[in-house]
Each structure stands twice: as C-alpha cells, then as structure tokens.
Amino acid sequence: MRKNRVAQYMVWVMEIFTEAKSFEANPILGNRLLNRLGLHVIRLIIARLITGFRRWILGWKISSAHRRGFRQKGYLRIDNVLPPELFKRLQDEGEHSWPEVREFIQGDTTTQLAFLTQARLKQLPATSMLCDSASVRNLLNYVASNALRPWPHFLRVCNRGGEMINDPQKHFHSDTFHPTMKAWLFLEDVTADKGPFQYVQGSNRLTLKRLLWEYRQSIQGRSLNERYAARGSLRIAENELASLNLFHIQTFNVPANTLIIADTSGFHRRGEAAADTSRLSVYFSSRLNPFVPFPLPDFEPFNRFAEKLVAEHVEKTTLPQAHYSQNKQSF
Template structure:
C-alpha cells in the first residue's frame, strides 16, 4: 500500500516545483502553472550568483549572451588522438549499452561511467576534465561533483538513415522550461551530411509576452512528456536566426538547451562520433 508521503509526492501540485517538463493537471495548466514555472525558474537562475573561474570568464560571458559557445582544439593533439582511438575501438567492440531508432536514423549510446578505466583511460578521464568542470559549474552556477553523478557523459554514435521517417530531434524545440546545458565534443568533423546541431542564438533569453503565451498553449496539450516545438514564425517574430554548427573535430559545442535548437537531418549512410555531456540540474 502507498504511504501517505508517497501519495502526496505523486499529486500534480507536488510536481509544480519539480523538473518535470509539464505538470499533469488540466486544472493547474488552465490557470497558468506552466508560465509561472517558467518565470520562477528563470528568476531563480538569474538571481543566483556564482564566482566563475577567471580562466573561463570570457567563454561563460559568451555562453550567457548567445546561449552557445564553441571551444576549438578542446583537447591537446595527443589527448585527442588517444580518445579517438579508444572510442573507435569501442565502436568496433559492438558493445554499446543502448541503440535506438530516431526516425530513420540510429543512435548508439554508452555511458563512460560504466567503462573500464584501464582500457579507456582518456575517455573515462573526461569525468574529471578541468575545463569541462569549470564550464559546466559556471553555467549551472554550482560546484559540480562528477562522483555524485552531477555530470553524465556518453559516447554517442549517430548513423544517418534515408530520412523518410522523421527524426523528432530535427524539429526545432526547447528541451524544457528552465536553463539547462549540454555539450558535445566532436570526434569527427561536423558536416551537413552527418546531422549537425543547429541553434537559435539569443533564444534562451527572449522571454517576452508571446513566449509566455506559447508556453501556456503548449501546457494545455494532453501529452506531458514531449518538448515544446518552436515554429519558424516564433523565431522570426523574435528577430533571431538559426545557426548551423559546422565545425572541425576536437571542437566542444556547449549550449543552453532552454534555447531553440535541433539536429538537422543528414544524408543516408553518413555517421558521426561524439562525446555527449549533460549536467543534471533541478530548476528550484
């Protein structure tokens, strides 16, 4: 039998201050709980102070302004050669934890936490990479502790299919209602053919009346799991533009995925190997 505290925690009202994308309550959504969550989470984020490490101040300033930064030559040549070799050999071992179809494309994921540190020292060493920790701690405005699972790092191998079935990631969207960060260290050059990331710079800050309105209407839908889709009109109305991130391997792209973004559909048969990094955070 469910305890009283479990019952209370499962009530929709208890989800208002959670990181759930939406609250599963038609009544609460009708009275505008989702715009309220957006407002409060955003206010809390911007009110919070954090002393940014002086070595990353410029990068963090740009991240706050644009919602995205690119760090070229993220690793030294020798480190990058080592991580590429390790990850290629991991692909050859055919032992990814998960593989899933996203539309016509296939994505393979492997958590580096579950990999043998003696076989994959450079890859697993990313959990303690100083620059990565500094950037993510500054963006999240708290000291991150990789040993407590604050950062999740995956080897991600993406293979493009024929594009006949829609990859939902190729639709412009926001991940959630609060500021949250992801990064990708590219082990291959990123080209139009292998499904590049695409971002609308400035879309993480333009919280005007229309944005609240769109969020309100999105909250009235029945499906509470999907991310909010963003129309081209919404981008145009803000006077913003989408930028496709084409870059050289050994570039780290870091983005606030509260901003508008997507992964473009590439060309059948092309692939890309990436290290995907996410920081777990709670908006309240």
C-alpha cells in the same frame, strides 16, 4: 482505492516542485485552468531565476568572455579543446573501445551510446583525462548550474535516410521548461551532410515574447498535437521563430576537437542528414531539479548516486546493440 488516488494526487502536486514537465502525464501540470492562471509560466520564471543564481555562484570559475558569450547566444563553442596527441588517443578510444553499445531509434536516426561510468573510465585513459580537465569541467558545470560531475557518454548518431519527418529531434524544440546542459566534443569533422546540431541563437533568453508563447502553449498543454510537446518538450516551426525576434540559426559544421556546450531549453534540432552518414562524439549531460536553490557540490556520494540513476535511465530507454562492429561498417 480512494487512498491510492489521494497518494497519486499528492505525487502530482509535489511534482510541481521538480523537473517534471509532461502536460500529458501529470493532470495538474496539464490543467488548462491552472495554466491560464499561470502555473506553467510561474514555474518557468522561478526555475530561470534559481538556475540563474546557481550559475552566478559557479561563474567565477570561467572567464567573463565565456559568461557573456553564453548569456547572449545560449551556447559556447571551444575549438581545439585537447592537445593534438591526446585528442588522437581520445579519437582512438571513441572509435574502438566502447565498453558496450546501446541504442534507440527515432524515425530515420539510430542513436548509439555508451554511458561512461567511473568504473568504465578506468579502462579509457584519454577519455578520463578529458573528463578530469578542470577547464572543460568548469564550463560544463556553469552551463548545467550545478557542480556535480557531468555524465559522459560515447555517442554516435547514425542517419539511415528516409522517414525524415519521423525523427522528433529534427524539429526545433526546447528540451524542457528550465535551463539545462548538453555538450558534445566531436571526434570527427562534422560536415553539412552529417546532420549537424543547430541552435537558434539567443533562444535561451526569457523575453516577454517567449514568455507569452510559453503561456499560450501551456494552455493547449495536453492537447498539443505533437506527442513530445504534450510531454513538455515544446516544438516551434522555423517560420514562427521571427515572431519571437529570433532570426539567427547557428549550424555547427565544425572540425574535430570542437566542443559545443548548449542550454537546451533554447530551441535546437538535428540538421538534415544524408543517408548512411554518422557523427561521433563524447557527449555530456547534467540535470538537477531547477527548484534546488544552490548548486549541489562536487561531493562523491552525490556523484555516485546520480551516476546510478543515469545508468538505470540508459538501461530503461535503450536496447543493447549486440553486433556493433558489423553495424558500424554500414554507417
């Protein structure tokens, strides 16, 4: 019994050096005294320095304008990513050729997704060409601060209407304490009623005000009254943004064939949406322990291992959606 307890503590201690973020799940990360002494902010500063260095190593593959724009705003927006003919084929695959549909529900929002493994991409030639595009890949890798293959999904966010307050993604939040990447290539025009992605411009930067805010939040830690915040995805009210010198909310009402790549350690949310609307995209994510000092290389065994972990994670956190075609008609 005592042995188990010691082993559990060892795991919690080791988690300090990983992407673990939950104040609630890990009593060391959530320890008020340790956070008063700076545990959370020290992790945050070290993770930022390391991921900054990893981006610097990968930066030569993208233009200086993209690097500068990303550093200032926390996101990149690329219009007309694919040539029209290829984009049309991609749209067709995104609308009709999901290898499977899984879903999860948050408040009034149902998120449907299919993780596109290498095996599945063989059946999706246009999607495969998007994933193989060196220019897209270099941008994704730069923001992710690692050279592993990013993880592509088909993603449809469906808005049912009602219970707005219960969708945690509709409040401004930071996904985690370290820089991380999420990206969407929209397969249809995103109009204001479809709940467009919103990003607080510049909230990717670690200013003194942001650091003090993080410090105060970490002291509350486990007792933060929002469940997701206590698990390490901190929430901020819209009227609090100005106190951190953050004044501009960018709303991505964008035409089809636009790619948005964001550092989701910056504040972001899903915009308000009308009932029975949806938005369809190819979604990419990528994560690596922020304390690994170098970007992992694009090495096939690493890619395969990461793919397996992501597939397991998707399996664990979503449910199969057996009647996709009937459901789709209602969105």
